[in-house]
Amino acid sequence: MVDVAKRAAVSVKTVSRVVNGEEGVRPDTKARVDEAIRQLGFRRNDSASDLRRGRAEGIGLIVENMSDPFYSVIGAAVERVARLQRHLLLMGSAEGSAERERDLTGAFLSRRVAGLIVVPAIEDHHWLAAELAAGTPVVFVDRPASGLSADAVLTDNDAGVRSAVEHLAARGHRNIGFLGDNPEFWTAGQRLAAFGSATAALGLRSDLTAMGPHEVEGIAALVETWTRDSDPVTALVTGNNRLSVTALRALRRVGKRLALVGFDDFELADMVEPAVTVVAQDPAAMGEQAAHLLFRRLAGEGGPARTVVLPTRLVVRDSSHLV
Amino acid sequence: MVDVAKRAAVSVKTVSRVVNGEEGVRPDTKARVDEAIRQLGFRRNDSASDLRRGRAEGIGLIVENMSDPFYSVIGAAVERVARLQRHLLLMGSAEGSAERERDLTGAFLSRRVAGLIVVPAIEDHHWLAAELAAGTPVVFVDRPASGLSADAVLTDNDAGVRSAVEHLAARGHRNIGFLGDNPEFWTAGQRLAAFGSATAALGLRSDLTAMGPHEVEGIAALVETWTRDSDPVTALVTGNNRLSVTALRALRRVGKRLALVGFDDFELADMVEPAVTVVAQDPAAMGEQAAHLLFRRLAGEGGPARTVVLPTRLVVRDSSHLV
Numbered sequence: 198m199v200d201v202a203k204r205a206a207v208s209v210k211t212v213s214r215v216v217n218g219e220e221g222v223r224p225d226t227k228a229r230v231d232e233a234i235r236q237l238g239f240r241r242n243d244s245a246s247d248l249r250r251g252r253a254e255g256i257g258l259i260v261e262n263m264s265d266p267f268y269s270v271i272g273a274a275v276e277r278v279a280r281l282q283r284h285l286l287l288m289g290s291a292e293g294s295a296e297r298e299r300d301l302t303g304a305f306l307s308r309r310v311a312g313l314i315v316v317p318a319i320e321d322h323h324w325l326a327a328e329l330a331a332g333t334p335v336v337f338v339d340r341p342a343s344g345l346s347a348d349a350v351l352t353d354n355d356a357g358v359r360s361a362v363e364h365l366a367a368r369g370h371r372n373i374g375f376l377g378d379n380p381e382f383w384t385a386g387q388r389l390a391a392f393g394s395a396t397a398a399l400g401l402r403s404d405l406t407a408m409g410p411h412e413v414e415g416i417a418a419l420v421e422t423w424t425r426d427s428d429p430v431t432a433l434v435t436g437n438n439r440l441s442v443t444a445l446r447a448l449r450r451v452g453k454r455l456a457l458v459g460f461d462d463f464e465l466a467d468m469v470e471p472a473v474t475v476v477a478q479d480p481a482a483m484g485e486q487a488a489h490l491l492f493r494r495l496a497g498e499g500g501p502a503r504t505v506v507l508p509t510r511l512v513v514r515d516s517s518h519l520v
Numbered sequence: 521m522v523d524v525a526k527r528a529a530v531s532v533k534t535v536s537r538v539v540n541g542e543e544g545v546r547p548d549t550k551a552r553v554d555e556a557i558r559q560l561g562f563r564r565n566d567s568a569s570d571l572r573r574g575r576a577e578g579i580g581l582i583v584e585n586m587s588d589p590f591y592s593v594i595g596a597a598v599e600r601v602a603r604l605q606r607h608l609l610l611m612g613s614a615e616g617s618a619e620r621e622r623d624l625t626g627a628f629l630s631r632r633v634a635g636l637i638v639v640p641a642i643e644d645h646h647w648l649a650a651e652l653a654a655g656t657p658v659v660f661v662d663r664p665a666s667g668l669s670a671d672a673v674l675t676d677n678d679a680g681v682r683s684a685v686e687h688l689a690a691r692g693h694r695n696i697g698f699l700g701d702n703p704e705f706w707t708a709g710q711r712l713a714a715f716g717s718a719t720a721a722l723g724l725r726s727d728l729t730a731m732g733p734h735e736v737e738g739i740a741a742l743v744e745t746w747t748r749d750s751d752p753v754t755a756l757v758t759g760n761n762r763l764s765v766t767a768l769r770a771l772r773r774v775g776k777r778l779a780l781v782g783f784d785d786f787e788l789a790d791m792v793e794p795a796v797t798v799v800a801q802d803p804a805a806m807g808e809q810a811a812h813l814l815f816r817r818l819a820g821e822g823g824p825a826r827t828v829v830l831p832t833r834l835v836v837r838d839s840s841h842l843v
Contacts, residue, residue, distance in 0.1 A: 255631075262596070263586065263595050263596060263611065264592040264595065264596035265592075266592075269586050269589075270587050272586050272587065273585070273586060273587035273613070276586070276612075280620075285623060285627045286613075287610045287611070287627070287631075288611045289608060289609055289610055289611065290599060290609075300608060304578055304608045305610075308578075308610075308631035442788065442791075445791060446791070464788075465765065465791070465792055468765075468788070468792045469788055469792055469793070470791070470792070470793040
């Protein structure tokens with residue numbers, strides 16, 4: 198290290214800082230140290246103690262629940278882009294808790310991530326404003342930040358739900374039930390509102406809604422109630438992939454064959470019986486776009502916060518042919 | 521900080537180290553500093569700049585591919601245990617690359633994780649020995665470490681594959697094909713070997729094996745070949761959940777109804793047509809056990825490396841009733 202310091206005309210402490218990836222070293226100084234190390238033929242010894250000082254750059258991703266394939270596909274897509282940019286991806290899940298989201302954010306920032314991609318939990322994010330101002334880019338996915346102006350990648354929830362309702366109405370369904378998630382979640386609220394306006398625009402009933410959490414038993418009971426009427430519900434729209442799967446199980450349990458259109462595609466939607474018609478989002482594209490926005494900010498791109506809204510696609514399968 | 525240092529009878533530098541979560545502070549000194557902070561009524565201000573200095577402890581998890589539900593369920597289970605222990609979970613995927621696994625390991629260690637849980641890629645881990653010796657516990661999941669003595673949580677692959685073969689043989693199948701993953705992966709090699717010994721023990725053909733990677737087209741072609749014979753293959757055993765889904769699609773494509781038993785359960789195995797008989801592993805239990813082993817080591821438990829082997833469970837559904 199003394200030799201490197203001499204050649205780079207810096208102190209040994211500065212060399213140590215560069216080697217350990219510490220902050221507070223000017224880029225040109227860092228470049229001079231790196232060049233001196235290279236010229237002296239210093240080779241990084243891949244012992245674990247050197248790995249511990251590893252300087253690999255990383256970005257952080259906070260999702261709601263990593264065991265939900267919607268989020269894990271976003272994660273895999275972000276990771277692909279990060280790898281091309283020679284960054285590692287560190288991921289954590291906040292489980293819908295604002296407190297855990299803050300803890301994770303702090304844990305990532307204190308562990309020197311270059312930037313963050315966040316699927317936000319339900320509360321506001323004004324506390325991140327200082328971090329953004331200090332130059333750590335943050336991109337939100339699936340739901341926008343509240344209390345903060347930041348880049349975001351969203352799905353066109355309104356058009357997606359409308360396409361589901363119009364598809365069912367075109368097949369003659371007049372009473373459509375909507376099974377959504379807790380409306381405190383931004384997407385759940387958006388989709389509920391979209392269901393209301395789409396049904397109203399077509400002169401259909403808008404009041405057949407039930408917002409979760411939902412279990413098989415609860416949906417089964419609801420279906421029994423909704424179909425007992427003299428003017429029964431004949432079709433369901435579900436607000437996300439978890440609810441589609443749960444609704445499928447509930448319909449099988451009560452032995453009713455209501456038409457079903459689910460929001461979100463899921464892996465075996467085409468292989469289950471009946472194959473499920475879905476409003477497909479593109480979580481891989483969402484992850485990619487979010488990562489691209491982040492790396493553009495990291496590369497120094499300025500300008501106001503941007504919102505990218507991705508379209509949905511109606512994938513018609515057997516479940517919407519039922520009456 | 522001066523007041524805290526005085527009250528705790530330590531230097532300001534030591535207080536700074538404790539507050540910033542740096543290493544090299546003796547536990548009793550740290551306790552004294554924490555107590556002094558508490559007595560002086562110092563409250564952590566949750567501004568982003570304080571979050572950046574966040575002291576939340578974390579453990580790292582390296583899996584093969586976070587978008588595979590097998591790994592995301594392990595991850596969710598590890599996270600549940602970590603949360604009870606007031607640790608955050610940081611996760612990354614190595615995509616089967618030993619180099620990425622090393623990079624991630626270094627990234628986690630340099631970011632002060634307390635311990636690591638690793639689903640190892642194909643190469644050896646002797647380079648982690650120094651880290652283990654230095655007191656960072658590492659637990660391996662799904663596959664053992666090579667070149668290193670470390671705690672591991674595994675599935676009983678041998679008994680699992682044997683139960684699949686015996687189940688099919690009991691239903692009269694004599695020619696069973698085995699579709700496995702790249703045998704350089706430890707689990708794939710284990711399951712192939714188990715298929716060989718189980719078929720041999722029953723006097724069945726052991727040579728009907730094809731090791732992947734596998735796509736729908738490849739499996740479809742293989743099924744055509746295997747069923748063209750005068751003494752055709754009538755049943756398949758698949759080596760993991762990805763292969764079960766791909767085989768299901770391939771069988772549907774070629775219009776053949778071979779019996780099928782898959783290794784690994786998967787979410788909609790009971791809802792697809794035909795519902796798939798599986799040898800169920802318990803990835804949630806694997807993640808939990810691994811986390812428990814890790815936190816016991818973090819709590820100071822010594823002793824030689826332990827290996828926990830979890831049993832499998834045959835879940836009989838429609839796909840193995842076919843001949």
